[in-house]
Amino acid sequence: MLYFQEMLGIAVFSITGVLAIQKADVDLFGAVVLGIITAIGGGTLRDLLLDLPIFWIADFNYIWAALVAALLAFFLTQRLQRRYSLLLYLDGLAAALFGLAATEKVLDLQLAAPLAVMMGVLTSIGGGIARDVLAGRVSLLMSREIYATPILLGCTLYVVLRNIFPSVWVAGWIALIFTFGLRFLAIYLHLQMPAIFSTKQG
Numbered sequence: 580m581l582y583f584q585e586m587l588g589i590a591v592f593s594i595t596g597v598l599a600i601q602k603a604d605v606d607l608f609g610a611v612v613l614g615i616i617t618a619i620g621g622g623t624l625r626d627l628l629l630d631l632p633i634f635w636i637a638d639f640n641y642i643w644a645a646l647v648a649a650l651l652a653f654f655l656t657q658r659l660q661r662r663y664s665l666l667l668y669l670d671g672l673a674a675a676l677f678g679l680a681a682t683e684k685v686l687d688l689q690l691a692a693p694l695a696v697m698m699g700v701l702t703s704i705g706g707g708i709a710r711d712v713l714a715g716r717v718s719l720l721m722s723r724e725i726y727a728t729p730i731l732l733g734c735t736l737y738v739v740l741r742n743i744f745p746s747v748w749v750a751g752w753i754a755l756i757f758t759f760g761l762r763f764l765a766i767y768l769h770l771q772m773p774a775i776f777s778t779k780q781g
Contacts, residue, residue, distance in 0.1 A: 584679060585677070589645050589648070592673040593618040595707070596610075596615070596710045597613065597614045598666045598669070599617075600613065600714055607653055611650060614649030616713065617710035621707075623705075625701055628698070668766060674726075678700060682695045683737070683741075685698045695738060696738060726762070729759075733757055733758025736754050736757055736758075737754035
């Protein structure tokens, strides 16, 4: 489950990195680099903080997955960019996959559950933040979009379910559906955090 989630998350995040370049005149090399950075950014930061071997150095298949996904997205960019919502849905799916995979990885290290949840959130939003900065976009984290909250709740739910279900697959899929479901509803219904939780003054 962990390896599958990470590989799928890598591919999806790489695609969102390329799709984030909407009006910029970026060549193939620049687009692929942005896609790969988006895909590996959060996980790299996680491994550095935990003093672990960098995951994509230990297994270069992650880079290949990001590269292939970025190339496919680049040549399909004109079709895919017509709908901005597609980027948001893909980003939500990738963030959910990355968050849960990172949570499981930290739990496997026998570290505390709160730390696992924290690293799950960091891993899931790290690549997206790097993507938005490099693409010159306003980060979803810096808005009232319900973005990181579903990941926080989903990673927490996974920690709880992991102690209930003997199968990591069951806990993982339930948590994934829950996490992406919340993000999907937030995008589809245009939900935002209440103004009381916003720094913007009325």
